[in-house]
């Protein structure tokens with residue numbers, strides 16, 4: 001247990017600040033909802049929750065300041081109500097675009113639970129935090145795989161086998177460029193659409209999910225060998241399969257093709273799709289096909305490029321003077 005809280009830097013004083021990362025999927029979104037394997041990685045975009053004991057409960061974010069309010073702050077309200085704690089003020093700051101497939105809700109949930117865990121000495125390990133976060137995502141969304149909350153808690157590049165394990169792989173070391181369509185994506189709606197298609201054509205959909213599972217399986221040794229060219233080829237295949245199950249869009253494909261044409265190793269939707277983001281793996285060398293060229297191509301195609309890297313850092317908490 002002790003090592004599971006080793007990310008905590010305990011200094012003295014007033015507020016507790018906790019941050020947690022967003023994530024990208026290399027393989028396996030949607031298929032993971034049907035029990036298939038997925039590979040996802042934490043990135044260096046983070047959400048921070050700052051908590052302090054207070055005479056009444058407040059939640060502040062870009063969306064405004066409320067009390068417990070399931071219309072405006074469903075995830076944070078559920079975090080507070082799932083724990084037996086006194087009144088508290090919580091402030092959320094995020095570098096992760098909301099509703100974009102980058103795990104913004106999981107990062108907010110894990111940062112909040114991590115801060116409350118520390119502030120009120122609740123004794124939750126990282127494993128317990130990830131489980132509690134997953135339960136909150138399920139309560140709020142109806143369906144949620146354990147991927148986002150596991151990766152946001154543990155950090156790193158991870159192989160998720162739902163209901164079995166979340167194991168750490170070698171960190172993705174090449175550059176990553178995200179292309180944001182800046183169109184909102186509702187995970188709940190997209191997962192619902194895929195379910196309807198699965199009910200209509202179970203055989204077709206199951207064989208697509210099995211193929212995606214196979215991509216995750218053969219992706220593992222390629223990541224360990226740092227063969228990002230081959231990982232990129234498999235990501236391109238996964239993008240085609242995501243298109244096939246109806247979660248693509250013209251704009252997502254424009255950004256994917258812009259990134260590939262500019263020399264990315266591979267590019268695909270990340271997360272639920274419909275809108276949201278694509279992710280491209282690119283050479284870290286800075287020469288032809290590097291992050292600059294891919295980011296400009298995404299911007300020229302009407303997206304918003306975000307340059308990032310994979311990150312080993314999961315949830316991090318500290319006390320600070322205000």
Ligand code: PMV
Pocket residue numbers: 028029030031032033100101102103104143144145146147148185187191270271272273276
């Ligand atoms: O768009 P995001 O970051 O919420 O990712 C959704 C991924 C799905 O596989 C579609 C759903 C899930 O809970 O894993």
